[in-house]
Amino acid sequence: MTYVEGFVVAVPTANKEAYRQHAADAVPLFKEFGVARMVEAWGDDVPDGKVNDLKGAVQAKDDETVVFSWFEYPDKATRDAANEKMMSDPRMQSMGEAMPFDAKRMIIGGFDAIVDDRASGAMGYADGYVVPVPDGNKDAYRALAEKASQVFRDHGATRVVEAWGDDVPDGKVTDYARAVHRQDGETVVFSWVEWPSKVARVAGWEKVMADERMQPDGSEVPFDGKRMIYGGFAPIVEA
Template sequence: MTYLEGFVAAVPTANKDAYRKHAEDAAPLFREFGAARMVETWGDDVPNGKVTDFYGAVQAKDDETVVFSWFEYPDKATRDAANEKIMSDERMEKMGETMPFDGKRMIFGGFDAIVDERGEGKPGYTDGYLVPVPVDKKDAYRELAQSVAGKFIERGAVRVVEAWGDDIPDGKVTDYRRAVKAEDGEGVIFSYVEWPDKPTRDKAWEAIMSDPDMQPQGEMPFDGQRMFWGGFRPIVDV
């Protein structure tokens, strides 16, 4: 299955165009290094949470917008080789000197896809999720996520991906584990659902929330209070 490098960052809202250009300029290099796809999405419908949320994950300020992004690789070996090239390539070093956001608060890590379901159409809107899941409930989570993915596809989703944290570094300021307040024995899920557009997504959610088959049944294999999500508009998709 697909291997992902997932990112969440806080970008000054005024720097949106500069951020888009920065990402577009970097895209050919990542493709050269082996990335099959590079997606950058801009926060559009990102709610505040009671326990966790995207804003807290990257310590976003009032004048900043959250960006949810990922690179897709065919496997971990290709991703690892790409990261080695990124660290030693002079072109990437020069681009790093002019980043239009605070890289110290960006969170990143490697994730191994455990669910990857595809529908029809082209992506035009994304729901992004971060979820803490006990390691011993990974299989139960995969089974649940697989069944839910089918519901999303039935309602018009273009693609549903659930990826298990495989290579998540501890950060000095922010990181994925702190973002979801992960406890000992828990892993982190990086997930996204791509829709053709926001109206399709909104209509699908209305139907899903009223679907009795989508209501929680018994003990869930994760802590829903520490899971968080948001809606994002793509600004780069290469």
């Protein structure tokens, strides 16, 4: 199943086009290394949270926008080989010298997809999520995610991916663990829902929330929803 390298980064809002161009210029190189799909999605509807949120995850400033992005690989071995190439290729060093954002605040990790469901249609908008899940609840989380995935796709979503933390390092300034206030015995999940457009996303969510399959059934939710961070994003690079 798909292996994901997930990123969250704060980009000066004024640098949007420079960031988009920087990412677009990097596509051929990343594809050469083995990336099957690369998505960069610009924050459009990223709410403040009571406990934590995506802005706080990357210490975003008032004049910055959160970007939610990911690389997709066919498997972890391909991802590991790609990372080795990236670390040794001199072209990556020159790219790093011109990054239009503060890389020290970028959070990054490797995630193994446990749900990857597709429907027909392209992506024009995405909901992105990061959530801590108790290790012992992995199967229960997967089951809940599979159930929700069907509902989302029934109401217009074109793809649902839930990826379980596999290689999620601690950072010096920011990281996924701090982003979701991860506790001992928890794993970080990186996930997203793809929609054809923002209009489809808004209409779809109304139907999802009204769908009886999404109503509580009395069973215990297998994660702490208060620490889940999320937002809506418009893709600026997809290749």
